[in-house]
Amino acid sequence: MKATVTITLKSGVLDPQGKAIEHALGALGFQGVNDVRQGKVIEIDLDAADPTTAEALVKDMCGKLLANPVIEDYSIEISA
Amino acid sequence: MRAAVIVFPGTNREKDIAEALERASGKKAQFVWHGDSDLPDVDLIVVPGGFSYGDYLRCGAMAGNSPVMRAVKQKADAGVRVLGVCNGFQILTETGLLPGVLMRNAQLKFICKKATLTVQNSDSDFSSAYSEGQRVVFPVAHNEGNYFADDATLDRLEGEDRVVFRYADADGTVNKAGNINGSQRNIAGILNEKRNVLGMMPHPENATDPAQGGTDGLGLFKSLAEVLQ
Numbered sequence: 001m002k003a004t005v006t007i008t009l010k011s012g013v014l015d016p017q018g019k020a021i022e023h024a025l026g027a028l029g030f031q032g033v034n035d036v037r038q039g040k041v042i043e044i045d046l047d048a049a050d051p052t053t054a055e056a057l058v059k060d061m062c063g064k065l066l067a068n069p070v071i072e073d074y075s076i077e078i079s080a
Numbered sequence: 081m082r083a084a085v086i087v088f089p090g091t092n093r094e095k096d097i098a099e100a101l102e103r104a105s106g107k108k109a110q111f112v113w114h115g116d117s118d119l120p121d122v123d124l125i126v127v128p129g130g131f132s133y134g135d136y137l138r139c140g141a142m143a144g145n146s147p148v149m150r151a152v153k154q155k156a157d158a159g160v161r162v163l164g165v166c167n168g169f170q171i172l173t174e175t176g177l178l179p180g181v182l183m184r185n186a187q188l189k190f191i192c193k194k195a196t197l198t199v200q201n202s203d204s205d206f207s208s209a210y211s212e213g214q215r216v217v218f219p220v221a222h223n224e225g226n227y228f229a230d231d232a233t234l235d236r237l238e239g240e241d242r243v244v245f246r247y248a249d250a251d252g253t254v255n256k257a258g259n260i261n262g263s264q265r266n267i268a269g270i271l272n273e274k275r276n277v278l279g280m281m282p283h284p285e286n287a288t289d290p291a292q293g294g295t296d297g298l299g300l301f302k303s304l305a306e307v308l309q
Contacts, residue, residue, distance in 0.1 A: 013183075013228065014183075014186070014228075014262070016184055016185075016186050016187070016188050016262075017184065017188065020188055064145070065137070065141060065145055066137070068138055068141070068174070068181055070173075070179075070180060070181045070228070070229065070230075071181050071183065071228060
């Protein structure tokens with residue numbers, strides 16, 4: 001089973017990298033960019049009986065290591 | 081003073097810390113490798129700076145979950161003094177010994193320079209040799225030193241006098257101009273609730289000998305040596 005974890009900074013937490021990208025897009029002439037937030041994606045190949053078990057396992061991983069709850073939110077997607 | 085200095089793969093300031101401890105106390109510190117889950121019987125543990133585990137995932141995230149840090153947490157809970165400098169501060173927040181997190185510097189640049197700080201609080205085992213409001217100059221060298229915590233946590237830190245160092249301008253005034261990395265409320269170093277754990281981004285160990293360009297950092301190690309004899 002494959003789990004894809006998307007980690008982003010919580011809203012309200014300043015994201016200087018996102019801001020730098022936003023400015024660079026503006027400098028390249030892209031119009032209408034209101035906001036840019038940068039995050040990270042972690043792909044995990046894992047053995048689990050079913051998607052529910054897999055999701056619970058990955059959620060535990062996020063709480064313990066993958067994300068820092070002080071500044072980050074995460075979402076989990078499970079696929080076969 | 082019996083001190084242990086924790087060494088992770090990628091730590092690079094452990095010798096600077098050990099030399100500073102010896103300058104202040106006359107005693108040699110022991111080095112402890114990260115894979116060890118048993119710590120020697122010491123009264124001070126230092127988590128030094130560097131790039132533990134290559135700063136992968138988040139600074140301090142891997143080290144914060146290592147066996148040795150579980151042992152450090154137990155010692156800290158039992159009252160042993162713990163000092164985390166730079167990457168050590170990042171590790172202590174990831175371990176949960178200190179609140180908040182160190183984010184990427186607001187200007188997105190690695191900062192390597194001498195920083196002016198004010199000693200906000202001399203009522204701690206780490207800062208008793210300083211006077212309150214004293215201006216000190218410590219080197220900084222970090223890419224993720226931008227202290228962040230929610231407002232409730234910041235209010236609590238200030239209300240309980242747990243902010244020990246703040247970034248200041250050259251005159252020692254705490255203001256926006258002196259805030260080198262965008263830290264909330266200019267915070268450079270904080271204590272835990274029990275006041276036996278200090279985390280700070282600047283490097284006091286690199287200001288303990290005239291050959292390093294200054295000795296302002298010696299006071300921190302002398303404070304500890306005085307308390308711990």
